[in-house]
Amino acid sequence: MAGRSTSGEIAAGDAAYARPAARPFWRLHFQRRITLWGIGFVLPTILFFAVFKFGPMVWAIELSFTSYDMVSMPAFVGLDNYRKLLADPVFRESLVNTLVYIAGSTILITVASLGLALAINTRVPGARYCMMAMFLTNLMPIIAVCLVWRFLLHPFGLITQLLQPFGIDRVDWLTSQSTAMPAIIAVTAWRFAPYFMVVFLAGLLAIPKDYYEAAEIDGAGGLLRFRHVTLPLLLPTIFFVVVISALLSARIFLMPYIMTGGGPGNATRVLSMLIYETGFSYMKMGEAAAISVVLFAIMLVFTMLQMRLFMRGERVHG
Amino acid sequence: MTYDLDKGTPGSRGMEEEMVSKTTSSTNGGSGVSRRSLIQGIGAAGIGAATASLAPRAWAQARAPVNLSFWTFENPQQRPWLHKRVKLFMEQNPTVKVDFQFFPFGDLGKKLSVGFATGTAPDGFVSQDWFMPTWFAKDLLAPLDVQRLGYPSVKAFSDDFAQAFVAGATKDGKVYGYPLWFYGFCNYLNTNQFKEVGLDAEKDWPKTWDQLGEVAKRLTVKSGERFTRQGFKFAMHAAQWTMIQFNPILVQHGGQWFDASGKCTINNAAGVKAMTVRASIARTYGAEDPADSIATAPLPQMDWLRERASMFFCHPIPLQAIASQNQKMLKEGYFRPVQYPGVEPGKGISTTYGFNLVVNARAPKEKQEVLHDLYKFIMSDLVDAWNDTAPFTYARKSGWTDNPEVRKFPNIDEIIKATNQGVYLPRTIVYNELADAVHRGVQRIMLNRADIKPTLDEIAAEVDRATEASKRG
Numbered sequence: 001m002a003g004r005s006t007s008g009e010i011a012a013g014d015a016a017y018a019r020p021a022a023r024p025f026w027r028l029h030f031q032r033r034i035t036l037w038g039i040g041f042v043l044p045t046i047l048f049f050a051v052f053k054f055g056p057m058v059w060a061i062e063l064s065f066t067s068y069d070m071v072s073m074p075a076f077v078g079l080d081n082y083r084k085l086l087a088d089p090v091f092r093e094s095l096v097n098t099l100v101y102i103a104g105s106t107i108l109i110t111v112a113s114l115g116l117a118l119a120i121n122t123r124v125p126g127a128r129y130c131m132m133a134m135f136l137t138n139l140m141p142i143i144a145v146c147l148v149w150r151f152l153l154h155p156f157g158l159i160t161q162l163l164q165p166f167g168i169d170r171v172d173w174l175t176s177q178s179t180a181m182p183a184i185i186a187v188t189a190w191r192f193a194p195y196f197m198v199v200f201l202a203g204l205l206a207i208p209k210d211y212y213e214a215a216e217i218d219g220a221g222g223l224l225r226f227r228h229v230t231l232p233l234l235l236p237t238i239f240f241v242v243v244i245s246a247l248l249s250a251r252i253f254l255m256p257y258i259m260t261g262g263g264p265g266n267a268t269r270v271l272s273m274l275i276y277e278t279g280f281s282y283m284k285m286g287e288a289a290a291i292s293v294v295l296f297a298i299m300l301v302f303t304m305l306q307m308r309l310f311m312r313g314e315r316v317h318g
Numbered sequence: 319m320t321y322d323l324d325k326g327t328p329g330s331r332g333m334e335e336e337m338v339s340k341t342t343s344s345t346n347g348g349s350g351v352s353r354r355s356l357i358q359g360i361g362a363a364g365i366g367a368a369t370a371s372l373a374p375r376a377w378a379q380a381r382a383p384v385n386l387s388f389w390t391f392e393n394p395q396q397r398p399w400l401h402k403r404v405k406l407f408m409e410q411n412p413t414v415k416v417d418f419q420f421f422p423f424g425d426l427g428k429k430l431s432v433g434f435a436t437g438t439a440p441d442g443f444v445s446q447d448w449f450m451p452t453w454f455a456k457d458l459l460a461p462l463d464v465q466r467l468g469y470p471s472v473k474a475f476s477d478d479f480a481q482a483f484v485a486g487a488t489k490d491g492k493v494y495g496y497p498l499w500f501y502g503f504c505n506y507l508n509t510n511q512f513k514e515v516g517l518d519a520e521k522d523w524p525k526t527w528d529q530l531g532e533v534a535k536r537l538t539v540k541s542g543e544r545f546t547r548q549g550f551k552f553a554m555h556a557a558q559w560t561m562i563q564f565n566p567i568l569v570q571h572g573g574q575w576f577d578a579s580g581k582c583t584i585n586n587a588a589g590v591k592a593m594t595v596r597a598s599i600a601r602t603y604g605a606e607d608p609a610d611s612i613a614t615a616p617l618p619q620m621d622w623l624r625e626r627a628s629m630f631f632c633h634p635i636p637l638q639a640i641a642s643q644n645q646k647m648l649k650e651g652y653f654r655p656v657q658y659p660g661v662e663p664g665k666g667i668s669t670t671y672g673f674n675l676v677v678n679a680r681a682p683k684e685k686q687e688v689l690h691d692l693y694k695f696i697m698s699d700l701v702d703a704w705n706d707t708a709p710f711t712y713a714r715k716s717g718w719t720d721n722p723e724v725r726k727f728p729n730i731d732e733i734i735k736a737t738n739q740g741v742y743l744p745r746t747i748v749y750n751e752l753a754d755a756v757h758r759g760v761q762r763i764m765l766n767r768a769d770i771k772p773t774l775d776e777i778a779a780e781v782d783r784a785t786e787a788s789k790r791g
Contacts, residue, residue: 287787
């Protein structure tokens with residue numbers, strides 16, 4: 001600036017103020033740069049989901065309208081696969097089994113895990129160790145769990161022997177059409193309830209003590225405190241557990257596959273097993289894709305329903 | 319070993335290749351080809367071509383490194399022997415590398431399906447014979463060059479094996495499978511338990527289905543409602559075993575799986591009769607408890623081996639399998655295989671099945687050639703195979719039956735007889751659907767006392783739907 005007049009400097013400054021120098025095209029506005037950086041950071045995740053999650057999902061939906069034996073090229077067959085499914089009693093039975101399994105295991109997991117959490121929360125001596133011991137069921141490999149339970153549930157196995165004092169000498173847990181599904185639901189709850197117990201425990205610990213003290217002062221007993229304090233404040237956690245355990249149950253495969261092979265008859269065949277058999281054993285990938293779309297639709301409807309309830313719970317108690 | 323005689327030198331074709339490749343590399347090297355090296359190359363190629371006619375069975379693996387993939391099923395005797403032969407082949411042919419993989423017996427077919435779908439199927443594999451129609455329907459196998467396997471013609475090849483077995487691996491006059499093991503089922507008896515109830519296993523073994531029920535009833539020991547010992551045991555753990563054990567009962571009673579038009583006929587009068595006989599051991603004679611078993615996929619004969627059942631229909635049982643579960647039984651030798659019961663005495667037949675060494679049609683030509691050499695080598699010493707895998711018998715007629723090692727195996731004639739007079743599993747492209755449907759039906763009948771006729775109707779309807787779907791593509 002040396003050598004220039006002051007007025008000249010002011011004039012130049014005014015001009016710069018009045019009409020900013022044109023920004024080079026590569027120099028974006030701050031906000032836009034922030035946005036682009038943000039997109040840059042999330043792009044790998046979006047691409048990952050697009051390629052490895054949504055891509056296969058879209059492809060599976062596309063496959064469900066084709067006849068595809070995994071060797072020759074898929075041939076478009078319209079809604080044929082879906083029509084076949086509707087006429088197939090094995091599919092209908094598997095669909096009912098899946099719904100029964102989802103409902104049964106979700107209810108049992110929720111009730112059992114809430115009960116366990118309430119028991120642990122009483123802070124009796126050794127409660128923590130009990131919790132740790134129970135959580136171990138989640139760390140055991142699922143294959144080992146299934147094989148051990150298969151032996152325990154033998155008609156004359158340990159579980160039946162425990163019932164002998166009640167005059168029960170034999171129960172065909174896994175080989176009777178009436179008991180096989182309840183037995184698998186019970187094993188599922190045994191496996192997953194301790195996991196959700198931890199979730200409930202976190203929810204219980206988050207409830208302020210003052211509420212219980214106030215209720216106690218008002219003369220509320222244990223049951224009333226549970227009904228009017230614990231339950232309402234635990235509702236978001238309950239919704240969470242219901243949604244997650246229902247989704248876990250809908251995808252169950254190994255437990256019925258190893259413990260009963262879908263039998264006896266068709267009593268424990270769930271949709272995920274049927275997808276596997278139809279696709280890989282019978283080499284009918286188009287039909288398998290159609291079954292997976294049905295399973296996806298069930299899960300989607302269920303999730304949306306639960307999310308609605310969840311949101312409503314949040315609004316009411318939030 | 320015939321292979322040693324064949325192997326000898328790398329083979330003239332290999333030399334020819336080597337010389338041609340030397341010439342080529344010299345050309346590609348950019349240094350130009352001198353007249354001398356060119357003449358040397360042509361001369362060497364000429365010598366190679368001349369000697370090629372003298373040694374037609376040249377070893378492809380001598381030409382360049384070849385990496386093969388090979389899959390088979392798991393079995394405590396058969397898989398280690400196959401692996402041993404493959405390793406030996408690699409030792410003798412250092413340029414060949416074989417990626418040897420094995421899977422549970424029931425999973426191999428599924429693994430192969432996925433492999434073909436994803437382009438990761440092996441170059442060669444062992445196929446159960448009932449899967450051959452599935453591979454044929456999708457043109458997944460390469461025809462075998464029987465001359466490369468050492469046979470002058472397809473007829474000579476076919477004549478060297480059990481006819482009906484080769485027929486299952488033949489399409490349009492071309493052979494697609496090199497038959498390996500092939501065996502029938504026998505009724506395995508615990509002779510001690512026969513003696514215990516005053517029966518002589520040599521004379522009193524059941525020759526008819528009624529006798530099977532009566533003898534099984536006599537052998538049964540119960541403590542209250544619980545069986546201490548089941549007189550007879552049908553396998554309930556896997557669809558494949560349900561098929562193997564029921565197949566001869568159906569055929570013996572005049573039934574068939576499909577009629578000429580491809581419709582499933584398991585629900586006709588013969589099918590109902592056969593299933594009634596199948597169910598009678600538990601329902602009429604009270605000699606078995608279908609829900610009470612310790613059988614597993616690797617050891618379906620576990621109840622019999624542990625003496626929880628007195629009789630069991632089984633493939634030839636290796637002595638090692640008996641030793642692994644019941645040393646006393648092996649040491650004292652109180653077991654023997656006999657033929658299946660029949661509708662009439664002496665007319666009992668069982669299921670027979672086997673395994674083929676096959677080549678993936680999508681494998682490159684060069685790999686296909688090396689696989690032929692590998693298979694020829696594997697099959698070149700059946701006595702060695704017998705020593706490691708006895709009493710699993712072979713589809714091949716020559717090279718093993720008269721060997722003293724084979725002859726001295728206990729009850730070998732019964733085992734061979736069961737193989738020779740056996741009936742095959744249905745050869746259909748909907749085999750898996752059929753097996754699953756029958757297995758589910760048998761479970762409903764045996765475990766939940768479902769009525770036989772309606773259950774068979776359901777099975778037939780299910781199979782017909784699968785057949786229709788397959789026809790439509």
